[in-house]
Amino acid sequence: MNHLDKVPISEGSAGNTVASGTYGFTISQKTIAQAVDCSGVALHSGAEAVLTLQPAPAGTGIIFRRTDLDGSPEIPARWDHVVDTTLCTTLGAEGGVRISTVEHLMAALAGCHIDNLYVEVDGPEVPIMDGSSQPFVCLVERAGVVEQAEARRVIEILKPVTVEDGDRLVELTPSPSFSVGFEIDFANRAVARQELVVTLINGSFKTEIARARTFGFAEEVAQMRAAGLARGGSLDNAVVVSEDRVLNEDGLRYDDEFVRHKVLDAVGDLYLAGAPIRGHFRGVRSGHRLNNELLRALFADDTAWRETTLDPAIAVHGMGFVAA
Numbered sequence: 001m002n003h004l005d006k007v008p009i010s011e012g013s014a015g016n017t018v019a020s021g022t023y024g025f026t027i028s029q030k031t032i033a034q035a036v037d038c039s040g041v042a043l044h045s046g047a048e049a050v051l052t053l054q055p056a057p058a059g060t061g062i063i064f065r066r067t068d069l070d071g072s073p074e075i076p077a078r079w080d081h082v083v084d085t086t087l088c089t090t091l092g093a094e095g096g097v098r099i100s101t102v103e104h105l106m107a108a109l110a111g112c113h114i115d116n117l118y119v120e121v122d123g124p125e126v127p128i129m130d131g132s133s134q135p136f137v138c139l140v141e142r143a144g145v146v147e148q149a150e151a152r153r154v155i156e157i158l159k160p161v162t163v164e165d166g167d168r169l170v171e172l173t174p175s176p177s178f179s180v181g182f183e184i185d186f187a188n189r190a191v192a193r194q195e196l197v198v199t200l201i202n203g204s205f206k207t208e209i210a211r212a213r214t215f216g217f218a219e220e221v222a223q224m225r226a227a228g229l230a231r232g233g234s235l236d237n238a239v240v241v242s243e244d245r246v247l248n249e250d251g252l253r254y255d256d257e258f259v260r261h262k263v264l265d266a267v268g269d270l271y272l273a274g275a276p277i278r279g280h281f282r283g284v285r286s287g288h289r290l291n292n293e294l295l296r297a298l299f300a301d302d303t304a305w306r307e308t309t310l311d312p313a314i315a316v317h318g319m320g321f322v323a324a
Contacts, residue, residue, distance in 0.1 A: 031055045032143035032146070034144060035052060042126070047123055062117050067122045087224070103288065104264065108139075116148065132261070155305050160172070161298045161301065168287075180267060188217065212258075215238060265287070266286075266291055273295055
């Protein structure tokens with residue numbers, strides 16, 4: 001049973017339809033209007049992959065399908081299906097079927113408020129495209145977005161939940177909207193220490209986060225490739241730092257692109273909660289592993305969260321999930 005099924009949504013409850021009818025609407029679930037596809041190289045395997053987005057009925061959630069395998073086995077995009085977090089987030093299902101590097105696509109779907117979708121991939125990894133979420137945002141915009149009959153569900157954070165590992169930390173705390181704060185600190189002077197807090201409302205994901213690319217260090221490339229990773233990596237799909245300089249000819253897209261990409265990764269990993277989160281996320285030197293451990297800690301504590309639907313009053317006043 002999906003963990004979101006454990007709390008019933010009651011008519012007129014907090015976070016559901018406004019009882020007085022002041023606003024006269026609910027915030028609906030969304031899917032895309034038509035199928036759309038793209039292709040590109042996979043970051044870690046180096047293989048070409050075709051990705052197709054298909055509309056899905058209300059209540060479906062985000063489901064990956066491996067179309068290269070017999071029967072196109074499905075993998076739910078949920079925290080409890082995360083099976084590996086080595087340099088990316090990998091989902092798995094029965095029979096050992098996997099799909100990796102899902103975080104940039106998931107971030108785009110969160111930013112575009114897509115609740116229900118079939119994601120078909122003809123290989124074990126989502127194509128990296130340019131290393132950001134922007135190509136996937138454009139894909140969703142090309143397909144168009146349609147509202148569905150069911151109300152959108154959200155995970156409301158009721159009390160702080162924290163996971164620590166040495167000097168690394170992730171936490172979720174109550175907040176009237178979804179916001180992400182992140183701190184990074186690298187010895188490399190091109191990256192150094194960066195900090196950012198973003199509230200994901202009124203198009204801020206698209207304008208402030210979506211174009212931030214994944215990054216890596218030139219001296220680590222040989223080691224990663226020897227481990228079977230980053231075989232498709234290049235200056236076309238990642239920011240590469242060598243010693244204290246950025247090798248990409250066009251430089252950075254944002255002065256603090258490195259921390260913005262860490263925010264992007266967190267948005268994608270957190271969307272594996274199975275619904276948008278209403279709360280504040282803070283990450284300090286963390287990554288995919290701790291992001292997933294945080295969701296596991298959250299759902300292990302029934303007093304830390306509740307399921308509700310998005311309050312139109314919050315949306316109207318610009319405090320919630322308004323626009324990508």
